[in-house]
Amino acid sequence: MLTSNLEGERETFVSHLECSITGKRYEADRLHGLSDAGRPLLVRYDLEAAGRALSKATLEARPTDLWRWRELLPVRHTDSIVSLGEIETPLVPIPKSGGSKVLVKDEGRLPTGSFKARGLVMAVAMAKELGVTRIAMPTNGNAGAALAAYATRAGIETVVLCPSDTPEINVREIAAQGARVYRVNGLIDECGAIVGQGAAEGLWFDFSTLKEPYRIEGKKTMGLELAAQLGWRLPKAIFYPTGGGTGLISMWKAFDELEQLGWIGSARPKMFAVQASGCAPIVRAFEQGEEHAERWEDAHTVAAGIRVPKAVGDFLIIRAVRESGGKAVAVDEDEIIRATSDSAMQDGLLLCPEGGATLAAYRKALAEGWVAADDEAVLFNCATGLKYPMEDRSQSIDKDALPALRTL
Numbered sequence: 001m002l003t004s005n006l007e008g009e010r011e012t013f014v015s016h017l018e019c020s021i022t023g024k025r026y027e028a029d030r031l032h033g034l035s036d037a038g039r040p041l042l043v044r045y046d047l048e049a050a051g052r053a054l055s056k057a058t059l060e061a062r063p064t065d066l067w068r069w070r071e072l073l074p075v076r077h078t079d080s081i082v083s084l085g086e087i088e089t090p091l092v093p094i095p096k097s098g099g100s101k102v103l104v105k106d107e108g109r110l111p112t113g114s115f116k117a118r119g120l121v122m123a124v125a126m127a128k129e130l131g132v133t134r135i136a137m138p139t140n141g142n143a144g145a146a147l148a149a150y151a152t153r154a155g156i157e158t159v160v161l162c163p164s165d166t167p168e169i170n171v172r173e174i175a176a177q178g179a180r181v182y183r184v185n186g187l188i189d190e191c192g193a194i195v196g197q198g199a200a201e202g203l204w205f206d207f208s209t210l211k212e213p214y215r216i217e218g219k220k221t222m223g224l225e226l227a228a229q230l231g232w233r234l235p236k237a238i239f240y241p242t243g244g245g246t247g248l249i250s251m252w253k254a255f256d257e258l259e260q261l262g263w264i265g266s267a268r269p270k271m272f273a274v275q276a277s278g279c280a281p282i283v284r285a286f287e288q289g290e291e292h293a294e295r296w297e298d299a300h301t302v303a304a305g306i307r308v309p310k311a312v313g314d315f316l317i318i319r320a321v322r323e324s325g326g327k328a329v330a331v332d333e334d335e336i337i338r339a340t341s342d343s344a345m346q347d348g349l350l351l352c353p354e355g356g357a358t359l360a361a362y363r364k365a366l367a368e369g370w371v372a373a374d375d376e377a378v379l380f381n382c383a384t385g386l387k388y389p390m391e392d393r394s395q396s397i398d399k400d401a402l403p404a405l406r407t408l
């Protein structure tokens with residue numbers, strides 16, 4: 001048994017879903033994509049009832065995995081859940097490369113090696129609960145891998161489309177876990193357009209970022225977990241590598257729900273949406289005072305997970321960043337590479353490039369005075385560094401002509 005949090009009947013406190021732009025209500029327990037206005041749907045709960053059913057003490061007595069939060073999650077039937085062991089991820093200090101108040105939430109420890117597992121375990125459970133048998137998704141790699149793993153386990157067929165230059169290991173991992181994978185000569189939004197076309201033809205259900213409502217609910221557990229780990233307070237700043245922005249939007253939602261439960265106060269971290277200079281649509285819109293972000297042309301960066309030229313939840317990201325008093329920050333490729341290397345070489349923590357981008361952005365924020373050195377800051381490393389190509393820093397020796405070993 002993976003976790004006792006999955007035993008017994010569950011109660012869900014979902015009251016309805018709501019369009020994130022118009023507020024229009026949608027019924028729970030029905031299959032939904034985007035709202036009529038073409039925007040993401042947000043799941044709403046009867047938090048008063050949830051608060052009566054779940055005390056902090058009850059929660060703290062449970063094993064620390066994702067399912068301890070079940071009263072704040074949408075899944076109704078335990079049978080719908082396919083779990084691969086969604087553990088609580090650690091907060092790892094990086095005192096040398098970051099600073100004495102810098103913690104990395106290392107999401108690379110999750111199943112399939114990335115935090116996409118949080119969103120997809122939930123979205124797949126809901127798809128299974130609502131009778132979906134075929135799913136398609138555009139991906140830069142990690143989301144497709146998590147979808148493949150959970151959908152295969154749930155007996156749901158999957159078609160995954162990725163840009164042809166997606167890291168090789170991701171493409172192969174997706175296929176290895178049972179999805180049909182196609183490489184497309186375009187970027188993720190162009191893969192998404194193909195998925196949307198097939199969905200309109202009734203061929204499959206569209207699992208693009210934020211185009212179904214439950215990935216946000218799974219990723220919300222990052223914010224819930226963080227508050228619990230810090231003893232029911234939040235850090236001063238959060239640095240989040242932002243592609244589609246699901247994680248940032250969902251943490252912001254988590255903090256609101258925790259405040260409504262009376263478990264935290266009204267103080268919020270400054271939210272920093274981190275992007276690469278080669279693909280920074282949210283940063284550009286933020287700096288220009290816009291609410292929506294235009295598509296970024298010729299997007300390129302080593303940090304594949306944040307190479308997202310156009311995000312359907314752009315206004316939700318920008319709104320959360322503004323309300324929090326944070327910023328959208330772009331970092332250069334050499335800063336990303338240097339930060340990733342520093343964390344590994346100085347603190348022994350191998351970040352993914354997207355995680356390296358958050359360290360680079362933290363350094364920039366510190367230099368610019370947007371955060372102080374004694375402000376507690378949490379950086380999100382959203383995948384294991386092991387999934388990415390690494391520089392070869394080895395040398396060879398000839399066993400038949402050994403050099404003096406003291407020179408090694």
Ligand SMILES: *Cc1c(COP(=O)(O)O)cnc(C)c1O
Binds near residue numbers: 355
């Ligand atoms: C998907 C992904 C991101 C971006 O996440 P969003 O919540 O979609 O913005 C960042 N880093 C990694 C490693 C990812 O896989």
